[in-house]
Amino acid sequence: MTVEAVVYTEAGATDHTDLQTARDADGTTWVRASDASTGELNRVAETFDIHPLSVEDLRNGVRPKTEEFEDHTFVLVKSATLRRGETTFRDEIGTQSVGLFVGDDWLVSLSQDRLGSVQRVWELVSREEGRILSRGPDFATYRIVDGITDDYFEVLDRIEDQIEAVEEEVTTSTDVETLEVINNVRRELLSFRKLLWPTREAVGYLARGDPDQIQEQTEKYFRDVYDHLVQLVDLTETYRDLASGARDIYLNTLSLSTNEVMKKLTVVATIVLPLTFVAGVYGMNFTTMPELGWTYGYPAVMLGMGMVTVILVAYFREAGYI
Numbered sequence: 001m002t003v004e005a006v007v008y009t010e011a012g013a014t015d016h017t018d019l020q021t022a023r024d025a026d027g028t029t030w031v032r033a034s035d036a037s038t039g040e041l042n043r044v045a046e047t048f049d050i051h052p053l054s055v056e057d058l059r060n061g062v063r064p065k066t067e068e069f070e071d072h073t074f075v076l077v078k079s080a081t082l083r084r085g086e087t088t089f090r091d092e093i094g095t096q097s098v099g100l101f102v103g104d105d106w107l108v109s110l111s112q113d114r115l116g117s118v119q120r121v122w123e124l125v126s127r128e129e130g131r132i133l134s135r136g137p138d139f140a141t142y143r144i145v146d147g148i149t150d151d152y153f154e155v156l157d158r159i160e161d162q163i164e165a166v167e168e169e170v171t172t173s174t175d176v177e178t179l180e181v182i183n184n185v186r187r188e189l190l191s192f193r194k195l196l197w198p199t200r201e202a203v204g205y206l207a208r209g210d211p212d213q214i215q216e217q218t219e220k221y222f223r224d225v226y227d228h229l230v231q232l233v234d235l236t237e238t239y240r241d242l243a244s245g246a247r248d249i250y251l252n253t254l255s256l257s258t259n260e261v262m263k264k265l266t267v268v269a270t271i272v273l274p275l276t277f278v279a280g281v282y283g284m285n286f287t288t289m290p291e292l293g294w295t296y297g298y299p300a301v302m303l304g305m306g307m308v309t310v311i312l313v314a315y316f317r318e319a320g321y322i
Contacts, residue, residue, distance in 0.1 A: 002032075002033065002034045002035050002114075003019070003031065003032070003033045003040055003044065004031070004032045004033075004122075005017070005018075005019060005022035005029065005030070005031045005032075006022075006029070006030050006125060006126075006130065006133070007022055007025045007026075007027045007028070007029045008027050008028045008029075008030075008125075008130030008131075008133035008134055009025075009026060009027035010027075012130060013125065013126070013130030013133070016029075019031060019043065019044060019047040019048075020047055023047055023048060023106065027105070027133075028105050028106065028107075028130075028133040028134070028136065028137055029105065029106040029107070029137075030106070030107045030108075030109070030122075030125065030133060030137065030140060031044060031048070031106070031107070031108045031109070032108075032109050032118065032122055033108070033109070033110045033111070034110075034111050034112070034113060034114045034115075034118075035112065035113060035114070041055060041110065042055070044108060044110070048072070048101060048103070048106065048108050049071065049072075050072070050074075050101055050108065051069060051074075054067070054069075054074045054076075054099065054101070055099075055110075057076060057099075058076065058097050058099040058110055059097075061078075061095070061097045062076065062097075063076075063198040064076050064077050064078055064195070064198040064199040064201075064202045065198060065201075065202050066201075066202040066203075066205040066206060066211070068210070068211050068212075071103060071104070072101050072102055072103040072104075072106075072213065073101070073102045073206075073211040073212075073213045073214070074099065074100075074101055074102075075099075075100040075101075075102065075141060075145070075202060075206065076097060076098070076099055076100075076202070077097075077098050077100070077145055077148055077199055077202065077203075078095040078096060078097050078098065078148075078195060078199070079095065079096045079098060079115050079116075079117060079148050079151060080093055080094070080095050080148075080151060080152055080155050080192065080195055081093075081094045081095075081151070081155065082094070082155050082158050082159065082188070091162075091184065091188060092187075092188070092191070093155070093188055093191040093192055093195070095195060096111065096112060096113060096115065097111070097112070098110070098111045098115060098117075098118065098144070098148065099111070100141050100144060100145070102137050102138055102141050102211070102213045102214075103137060103213060104137075104212075104213060105137065106137055107133075107137035107140050107141060109144065115148075116147070116151070117144055117147030117148045117150075117151060118144055118147075120147055121140060121143045121144050121147060124143075125140070135218075136215055136218065137213070138213055138214045138215055138218045139215075139218050139221070141206075142218060142221045142222055142225065145203060145206075145222075145225055146221070146224075146225050146228075149199075149225050149228050149229060149232070152192075152196070152229075152232050153228075153232065155192065156192070156232060156235055156236065156239070159185060159188055159189060159192070159239060160239060162181070162185050162188075163185060163239055163242050163243055163246065165181075166178065166181055166182055166185065166243075166246050167242070167246050167249075170182075170246050170247075170249045170250040170253060171249060171253060172253075173253075174250070174253055174254045174257050178250060179247070179250055182243060182246050182247045182250060183247075185239075185243045186240065186243045186244070186247070189236055189239055189240045189243060190240075192236055193233070193236050193237075193240070196229060196232050196233050196236060197233065199229060200226065200229040200230065200233060203222055203225050203226045203229055204226050206219075206222040207219060207222040207223040207225070207226045263321060264321075264322070267316050267321050267322055270312065270316075271309055271312045271313065271316075274305075274308050274312075275305050275308065275309065278301060278304070278305055282301065
């Protein structure tokens with residue numbers, strides 16, 4: 001478990017190792033906890049009076065949400081990455097919960113791993129000597145949520161690349177792998193949609209400024225994030241339609257390919273049918289068949305069968321069947 005604390009005052013940013021000291025210090029405090037173990041996580045929750053149910057929600061990875069408490073606001077969001085599945089060779093949407101507890105002058109961020117979006121803001125706080133925290137813990141929360149939203153765009157861009165590759169293949173390829181890729185993309189988009197909708201609701205709650213911990217000047221920044229999430233939802237729906245269209249094109253291409261095969265088989269059967277009829281007639285074991293005693297009977301039959309074949313082949317080629 002890694003627990004880090006920084007306190008910003010007009011004199012600059014100061015690192016603290018003791019949580020209670022950081023909580024009681026003047027200024028704006030940010031405590032970041034990653035690689036959460038039960039003991040350390042409970043210690044952070046006890047120091048900042050975080051409700052145990054909120055910690056449980058973070059551990060269980062429930063859907064994103066915003067929840068108000070007496071002295072702080074709990075914001076649960078999820079980061080998203082497109083990664084190779086552990087049990088399959090197809091890509092899957094991987095998520096990780098991030099808990100943001102926003103007080104009047106403090107922010108606590110909890111996550112299982114060191115998330116890039118949280119890490120980037122933390123490093124920015126260090127480089128700028130805490131100037132982000134000078135605008136309040138709600139603004140630092142905005143920067144983290146905005147970073148997670150930017151990562152959503154990167155995931156969606158990778159899915160878009162997959163869709164473009166599929167669209168180029170479906171008109172020419174009828175491989176089963178192509179259909180598997182299409183179905184995989186549709187699953188990714190469905191998982192992503194399930195992530196975006198509750199995240200949009202959670203950020204929308206912040207954008208309206210309903211929690212007391214969200215300052216009026218910060219609301220416009222959350223509204224910007226909300227607009228980005230609306231755009232992501234619209235893009236996801238569009239890409240789902242494209243993926244469904246690609247699947248329909250694949251099935252049509254497969255049907256056309258099957259029809260072509262059936263057409264060729266029908267042509268072959270039509271050519272062979274009269275030849276089979278002639279062979280069947282002369283294969284009958286009747287005693288009185290004048291042609292059987294004719295010297296030129298065999299060459300005549302073979303010539304006739306050859307002419308029938310040539311005529312049928314010419315006809316089908318003229319009609320465009322072969």
